Amino acid sequence: MSLAVLKSRALSGMDAPExxxxxxxxxxxxxxxxxxxxxxEVKESKDRVRAALQNARFDFPAQRITVNLAPADLPKESGRFDLPIALGILAASGQIPDDALDQYEFAGELSLSGELRPIRGALxxxxxxxxxxxxxxTPARAFMLPKxxxxxxxxxAEARIFPAESLLQVCAHFAALDADSKISQHRSKPQSETIPYLDFSDVKAQNQAKRALEVAAAGSHSVLLVGPPGTGKSMLASRFPGILPGMTDQQALESAAVLSLTNGFSLAKWKQRQFRSPHHTSSAVALVGGGGNPRPxxxxxxxHGVLFLDELPEFDRKVLEVLREPLESGQIHISRAAKQATFPARFQLIAAMNPCPCGYxxxxxxxxxxxPDSILRYQGKISGPLLDRIDMQILVQALPHEDLFSHTQTEPSHAIQERVEAAYLRQLDRQAKPNxxxxxxxxELHCQTDQATEQLLRNAMLKLNWSARAYHRVLKVARSIADLANSPVVLQTHVAEAIQYRRAMREH
Known part of the structure; x- marks a missing residue:
């Protein structure tokens, strides 16, 4: 047979068209x-495929070889088409049987020796x-890819995965010379070990900041930590993932699928909340994604993890402004002249900054x-619309010297996480989503207040000049505080605490 037809997948954002x-x-x-x-990358596969076939002791046909990747208007990139192209040449030249090829889909990059190398976006x-x-x-095709x-x-769970180490192993599977030549179906065995997060017990004192982060973890609220250098802002943020509720299987799959697009996933990271901390010199594209072939x-x-932006005012203002829409929608739409892509972005923002240029x-x-003018200019690098979207703005005070020498044991992360998990489950039972x-x-339905509490909110709005968004965010934070206290209603004490977490930054 001079024609062979196989199936593979391209990548287009989070999609993988056939x-x-x-x-x-x-x-x-x-x-x-x-x-x-x-x-x-695809054009260069000609040389990789030729060398791989010859080094695997197959005959490379001295004929006119034409490979068509359909549909013709879909851009094809990366080396994932090496394996199906090599198998197509072998099937078209009669060197391997082609009767079972239509039951599989193939992807894999070939080395010159014929070994299969990993690819992006397998998940x-x-x-x-x-x-x-x-x-x-219809029945799903089996997927043959690098080990x-x-x-x-x-x-x-429903996929049939056949991992291979080399082109020869794939060919032996279809030649079916004996049972030992068949590639066995692979089944995943996710690890169930405790995830090694950093622990809050390492942080001395700072009980107010710890309490604020507990509230933020319970309701998935964004936080801005403001304070002088050396007060533990970065230390607190790096330990924040350890008090978040445990990930569900669906959340873990979504997180793994995004990481797979950059070859960043490993089984050791299964159900681990990601903690991303980009440097303040990062570009807007690095932060939200993009490029000729859009990547996350x-x-x-x-x-489903944490994005930590340290030294927030040092980021370029245009870079920070691109966060405004994703903070609201939980996704990012990237449009280019020839391509569009949508990536999920349901992250929890933790930011940290000094209150002034010198920090003190x-x-x-x-x-x-x-x-005063330089302080206002420095704090003004954070635009009002972005600041308005950050639920909680916390002042982290300098640590007294006597606290540094204290040997008192502080509360560990697992104790905080248990309270956060209980509050989070109450939210899911009540409204099927975090606050x-x-x-x-x-x-209006779940954050109802009495007359005295409503008057407290009115006074706070007038004094602090809140927007409607800020008002609603304070109520959401108050609802999270009530959930931590296992209170079915939002009380005045809950609202008063939430107001303290919404102090205007420029008043510090």
Missing amino acids: VTVEVHLANGLPAFTIVGLPET AMTFAICKSAQRDQ ANAEEAALV GEISLAH FGHSNGKCRCT NLLSTKEI
Whole structure:
């Protein structure tokens, strides 16, 4: 047979559209042509495939070889098409049987020796295979891919994963010379060990900041930590993932799928909340994603995890402004002239900053020599619309010297996490979502207040000049405080505490 047809997958954002790999051999001068909008990595597969076939002791046909990657208008990138192209050449030249090829989909990059190297997006491709089968109401094809990607791909329970180490092993599977040549189906075994988060017991004192972070963890609220240098802001933030509620299987799969797009997932990270801390020199594209072939940025890699922005005013203002929409919607839409992609971005923002350029405004040591204008300019680097979207703004005071020498044991993360988990479960039972995601109507339903509490809110709005968004966010935070106290209603004490977490930054 001079024509072979195999199935593979491309990547387009979080989607993995099906690609048909057609290989045709014809008489004429020897040539090797790949068509179907291939990018440079795909065009270079000609040399990898030729060397891999020859080093695996197969005959490379001295004919006119044409490879078509359909659909023709879908851009194809990366080396994942090496394996289906090589198998297509072998099937078209009669060196391996082709009767079972249509039951599989293939992806894998070939080394010159014929070994299979890992690819990006294996989990997204596996999701797409199973989703296509459900849509078409047909049995899902098996997925043959490099062994290094088997663990992440097999996290999709209904998928049939066949990992291979080399081109020869794949060919032996289809030649079926004996039972030992068959590649066994792989099934994932996620680890159930305790995740090694940093512990809050390492942080001395700072009970007010710890309490605020507990409230933030319970309701998925964003937090801005403001304080002089050396007060423990970064230390607190790095330990925040350890008090968040445990991830569900669905959340873990979503997080793993995003990490898979950058080869960043390993089974050891299963159900681990991601903690992303980009440097303040990061660009807007690095933060939200993009590029010619759109890839996820830091906010998507922190999906169901924590995005920590240290030294917040040092970020370029245009970079910070791109966070405004994702903080509200939980996703990011990237549009280019020829491509569009949507990535999830349901992250929890923790930011930290100094109160002034020198860092010591309000410090008891009296070192600050910044003028009022320079302080306002420094704090003004954070725009009002962005600051308005941050639920809690906490002042982290300098630590008294006697606290540093104290040997008193502080509360460990697991004790805080138990309270957070209980509060989070109450939210799921009541409204099936964390408090941070409550809509306006749901706030009116679940955050009802009495007359005295309402008057307290009115006074706070007038004094602090809140927007409607800030008012609603204070009520959400108060609802989280009530959940931690196992209170079915929002009391005046809960609202009063929430107001303390919403102090205007420029009043410090």
